[in-house]
Amino acid sequence: MNALLRTTALATLALTCMARADAGTLVLESWRTDDKALWDTVLLPAFTKAHPGITVKFTPTAPPEYNSVVAARLASGSAGDLITCRPFDVSLDLYKKGHLEKLNGNPALNNFPDSAKVAWQTDDGKDTYCVPMASVIHGFFYNKKIFAELGLKPPATEAEFYADLDKVKASGKYVPMSLGTADQWDTSQVVFTGIGPNYWKGEDGRKALIAGKAKFTDPQFVAVWQTMAKWPPYLAKGYQAQTYGDSQTLFASGKAAIIPAGSWDIAFYQKEAGLDFGAFAPPVQKAGDPCYISDHADIGMGINTASKNKADAKVFLDWIASKEFADLYTNKATGFFSLSKFGVQVQNPVAQQMVGWRAQCKSTIRLNAQIMSRGEPSMENELWNVNSQVLNGKLTPQQAADRIQSGFAKWYHPAASK
Structure with missing residues (x-):
């Protein structure tokens, strides 16, 4: 009897571990093929350090094919958990088709001004479906x-x-x-x-x-x-x-x-x-x-509504909205500027010049x-x-x-x- 209980307990533990392993793996879709090394060696290790139970795999598609490929994957149910969002109509269409999770009420959005969020909202501004990343x-x-x-x-x-x-x-x-x-x-x-x-x-x-x-x-x-x-x-x-x-x-x-x-x-x-x-x-x-x-608001991040791991995906979005990510992305993906409210110290001199124009001029898209x-x-x-x-x-x-x-x-x- 004791042997049977031990066997059952071990089997249950193994299944639990397997479930956690599956639950802790996220696939990130993106068109930023040039950023693969950055994600693999800098950004994702930084996230994993803070969240050791979650593994993220960066799987980019060439920019010209990204829109059609990701739309097809979402329609077939084979897309990743995290969807890198193009601004405005391309992502809005995905949201209208039910492929992107509604993020209304997500505290992570409080880290961004309204002007940053508009690129990933419905025309009436009532629904937000991607967290802003950079312009x-x-x-x-x-x-x-x-x-x-x-x-x-x-x-x-x-x-x-x-x-x-x-x-x-x-x-x-x-x-x-x-x-x-x-x-x-x-x-x-x-x-x-x-x-x-x-x-x-x-x-x-x-x-x-x-x-x-x-x-x-x-x-x-x-x-x-x-x-x-x-x-x-x-x-x-x-x-x-x-x-x-x-x-x-x-x-x-x-x-x-x-x-x-x-x-x-x-x-x-x-x-x-x-x-x-x-x-x-x-x-x-x-x-x-x-x-x-x-x-121009250029890049955001959303969650695939068909993801089987939305809890961890939301943890990742929270990190995308953090000051740590804003600092890392702005200074490692040179020329892409955080859309967050956080004050980021831009290290590259030319990038520093350009982002400085925000204080002198009015921004538009x-x-x-x-x-x-x-x-x-x-x-x-x-x-x-x-x-x-x-x-x-x-x-x-x-x-x-x-x-x-x-x-x-x-x-x-x-x-x-x-």
Whole structure:
């Protein structure tokens, strides 16, 4: 009898341990393939140290395939427990389909301002389904060696910006600005969304379009394309065939003075021996104008509603919302800035410059990230094409504005949707 009891007890203990082992394993889905080493060697060990009973496996999917692959896995029930969330509509669609856990009332969300949470909320703001992680900031990088050689200073106004470009061009030694139109996305997500907020006044202009109180044919939007139309004389010969990678190489090699860039590229350029670069914010139109920056909510984290281990997944989300994670991610994933309320001491000098713009300028998100790319024609796709064609001299600024507004008006009727 005693032997039987002992056997039963041992079997029960073994089953309990097995259950705990299964319960303590989480699979994390992400598109950040470049961050695998960071998660495996820094972030996850830090989490495990604080929560030794929980194991997390980071399983990224290549960025171009991530949206479709994760959506398919969620639909089939084979997705991981933790879902890295793209901002706005992609994740909102997953939530509407019942794939992301509602996080309303989760104390972890108190560590973030309302402006950070909006990227992962329903349009009415009633439901939140992902914890915010980080944003990226848009601006310009400049080669300090070239600037010193030619006696240039980082520009604050457009007049100073063009004066710098003219001096570089006159020297005949360097390409004034490294930018191509072959890939198209950078002309939209880096250039248009980077310089535009100073014209349409950031959130005021974006929300006016959504409310139907402004149109892309209004002067403050047309002016952005007018500015872009001035840039071709400062670009490299054959820029129409120049990819984003080509632009990076041109700047990294010290052959170009300026490049429109996102903070995510800081780590890439810092790998280049001998390249000393700094950053400046998109120049304002004239001295004294208020400045605006694209400080785009880029990445969040949610829980798969089909997860069999939601308790541990919630523990992980709590850690994502902690000061420890904010410090680690900001300083290890260089160029990605915590969206939390915690004061993070940014160590990288260029990243420190860029995040410092938050104290000087008003932040906004990419213009069409919320609501405006839901219909057909897709505004995201249209902007890629239109912005490239303006730089290529194939469309006038007014034609660009007409095309975007016409496509938007075909499906978006704000008055009717209220």
